[in-house]
Amino acid sequence: MNLNKLILKNQALRRGIIAIIAALLVWEILAHWRLWFGYSLPGIGLMPPPSAVLHLWGKVLLDGSYWLSWYASYSRVLLGFCLAMLLGIPFGLMLAVNRHLHALFFPIFEILRPIPPLAWVPASLIFWPTQEMSIVFVIFLGAFYAIVINVLGGARSIDIRYLRAAQSMGAGQWSLFWRVVLPATLPSIFTGAAVGMGITWEVVVAAEMIAVGGRVYGGGLGFFVWNSFVGGSTEQAIIGMLSIGIAGYLASSLIRYIGYRLMPWHTAA
Amino acid sequence: MNSAQAGGSLSIRNVSKIYDPEGANIKALHDCSIDIAAGEICMILGPSGCGKTTLLNAVAGFHGISSGEIRLDGTLLCNTAKPQAQQGPDRMVVFQNGALFPWKTLLNNVAYGPIVQQRLSPKEARAKALDMLGEAGLADVAHKYPGEVSSGMARRAEIVRALINDPKILLLDEPYRAMDALTKAIMHENLLRIYDLKPVTIFFITHDLEEAIFLGQRVVIMTTRPATTKEIIEIDLPYPRDHRVLSSEAFRLLVTQVKASVHAEAKKAFAAGEKERA
Numbered sequence: 001m002n003l004n005k006l007i008l009k010n011q012a013l014r015r016g017i018i019a020i021i022a023a024l025l026v027w028e029i030l031a032h033w034r035l036w037f038g039y040s041l042p043g044i045g046l047m048p049p050p051s052a053v054l055h056l057w058g059k060v061l062l063d064g065s066y067w068l069s070w071y072a073s074y075s076r077v078l079l080g081f082c083l084a085m086l087l088g089i090p091f092g093l094m095l096a097v098n099r100h101l102h103a104l105f106f107p108i109f110e111i112l113r114p115i116p117p118l119a120w121v122p123a124s125l126i127f128w129p130t131q132e133m134s135i136v137f138v139i140f141l142g143a144f145y146a147i148v149i150n151v152l153g154g155a156r157s158i159d160i161r162y163l164r165a166a167q168s169m170g171a172g173q174w175s176l177f178w179r180v181v182l183p184a185t186l187p188s189i190f191t192g193a194a195v196g197m198g199i200t201w202e203v204v205v206a207a208e209m210i211a212v213g214g215r216v217y218g219g220g221l222g223f224f225v226w227n228s229f230v231g232g233s234t235e236q237a238i239i240g241m242l243s244i245g246i247a248g249y250l251a252s253s254l255i256r257y258i259g260y261r262l263m264p265w266h267t268a269a
Numbered sequence: 270m271n272s273a274q275a276g277g278s279l280s281i282r283n284v285s286k287i288y289d290p291e292g293a294n295i296k297a298l299h300d301c302s303i304d305i306a307a308g309e310i311c312m313i314l315g316p317s318g319c320g321k322t323t324l325l326n327a328v329a330g331f332h333g334i335s336s337g338e339i340r341l342d343g344t345l346l347c348n349t350a351k352p353q354a355q356q357g358p359d360r361m362v363v364f365q366n367g368a369l370f371p372w373k374t375l376l377n378n379v380a381y382g383p384i385v386q387q388r389l390s391p392k393e394a395r396a397k398a399l400d401m402l403g404e405a406g407l408a409d410v411a412h413k414y415p416g417e418v419s420s421g422m423a424r425r426a427e428i429v430r431a432l433i434n435d436p437k438i439l440l441l442d443e444p445y446r447a448m449d450a451l452t453k454a455i456m457h458e459n460l461l462r463i464y465d466l467k468p469v470t471i472f473f474i475t476h477d478l479e480e481a482i483f484l485g486q487r488v489v490i491m492t493t494r495p496a497t498t499k500e501i502i503e504i505d506l507p508y509p510r511d512h513r514v515l516s517s518e519a520f521r522l523l524v525t526q527v528k529a530s531v532h533a534e535a536k537k538a539f540a541a542g543e544k545e546r547a
């Protein structure tokens with residue numbers, strides 16, 4: 001059974017790698033089209049070939065400022081995301097468990113929720129003392145809504161039979177919360193976390209493009225992309241884009257891994 | 270057969286239950302009375318949607334009744350003045366569709382009750398749970414999650430999870446509903462064996478009449494909604510029973526008798542359903 005899983009996984013891996021190589025090939029050919037075939041394809045503009053991008057990437061990897069961009073974006077994302085989890089999970093659970101608090105907070109929450117995080121950037125730049133704090137705040141907002149909505153929905157849709165079973169067996173409020181409500185909500189918490197993490201990357205990149213202007217180093221991957229574009233290096237802008245993709249992928253893998261460790265029953269079935 | 274001390278006696282007197290009396294006003298139970306002796310296996314047989322689960326929920330304390338009275342071992346659980354019984358480990362429920370906690374292993378599911386009641390230390394509780402799972406033939410899968418075992422195993426584990434709390438009465442709500450006949454037969458023999466090891470009053474809901482006759486000492490036939498007791502049939506087949514009983518003449522006669530009674534109700538339920546849809 002384990003062997004089967006391994007083979008299956010490797011098959012998936014192999015297919016994934018093949019697909020990536022194929023995509024790079026097509027891109028390479030398209031980028032050279034004009035040079036190789038003497039005419040340009042309609043609707044296809046200039047783009048650097050992947051070979052050039054990869055070549056430049058090799059050099060960029062040795063550049064400290066590139067890694068500083070990673071560090072800057074990652075620390076913002078993680079800080080905002082962790083704050084969102086720290087506040088969002090208890091807040092969502094509280095709304096689910098307590099009718100009065102739900103009636104009190106939910107309307108405000110629902111009015112603020114449709115406002116896209118990026119619309120908060122100007123107000124937040126004015127409100128928070130540092131630019132750094134305002135970026136983290138917007139990231140926090142992006143993840144917070146997703147987490148709260150999922151936690152709330154998950155905790156509210158707990159099968160009543162679990163609660164009844166636990167209460168019949170003598171569970172008090174404390175045990176009911178920690179041993180039933182929380183584990184029953186964990187899958188939704190992780191769904192919220194995964195969605196929230198996705199949003200944080202969208203937000204961080206946009207926020208960095210808008211807000212970090214002026215700073216040359218440590219502006220983050222969003223700034224890296226914008227700065228490369230302004231500086232005329234499309235190759236480097238693409239490197240930035242792909243880096244963001246990889247960074248986001250690593251972040252969601254981390255969440256999946258933690259979810260897998262915390263919910264062995266969920267993946268077991 | 271079983272000592273009269275085992276389990277508790279349940280007395281359900283003139284119980285009625287109306288859902289949403291102000292609005293839809295759905296009469297689920299009407300003047301329903303059943304007496305179950307301590308240690309008896311009493312089967313509640315009725316057509317789908319007649320109000321069986323409603324009655325069980327009232328006994329378990331999951332919701333209130335509109336009028337009547339329910340007593341366990343003579344102690345009042347609920348009546349018209351105090352409509353909802355307190356939930357407690359003296360009445361353990363095995364739910365329709367099963368309700369093992371998916372996030373706990375079978376072992377931890379079973380150990381949960383004694384731990385939260387602080388009757389046993391976690392270590393003792395787990396040791397006892399493992400013992401009891403072993404008796405039920407589940408030692409091998411004790412450390413698996415409910416999602417990893419067959420539905421038959423999960424059902425057995427859920428019954429063990431109920432029994433570890435030493436309930437006076439076991440309330441089973443169609444526990445074998447979705448199972449194939451073969452698995453069901455094995456589950457039945459298994460339940461009777463567990464019952465022999467640890468006699469307890471059993472209140473068993475079903476709409477499978479062969480199941481009712483095979484397991485029960487008495488079969489209470491319910492009318493269609495609003496449910497009330499229509500007929501009580503004594504099943505004087507000797508215990509221990511095994512699958513051979515199913516092909517005996519006595520069993521076939523009982524089936525015919527019960528069928529006649531149930532069929533009339535099922536027809537009414539069907540007609541009522543047609544009317545509601547029209």
Ligand SMILES: Nc1ncnc2c1ncn2[C@@H]1O[C@H](COP(=O)(O)OP(=O)(O)OP(=O)(O)O)[C@@H](O)[C@H]1O
Pocket residue numbers: 288289295296297315316317318319320321322323324365476494
């Ligand atoms: N919470 C509720 N509010 C209103 N009506 C309800 C509620 N619960 C059940 N009913 C209705 O009461 C009737 C009896 O329901 P109940 O679940 O007790 O039936 P049942 O005999 O257990 O049926 P089944 O064999 O399908 O499990 C049904 O017609 C059902 O639609």
Ligand SMILES: [Mg+2]
Pocket residue numbers: 321322323365442
């Ligand atoms: Mg039912």
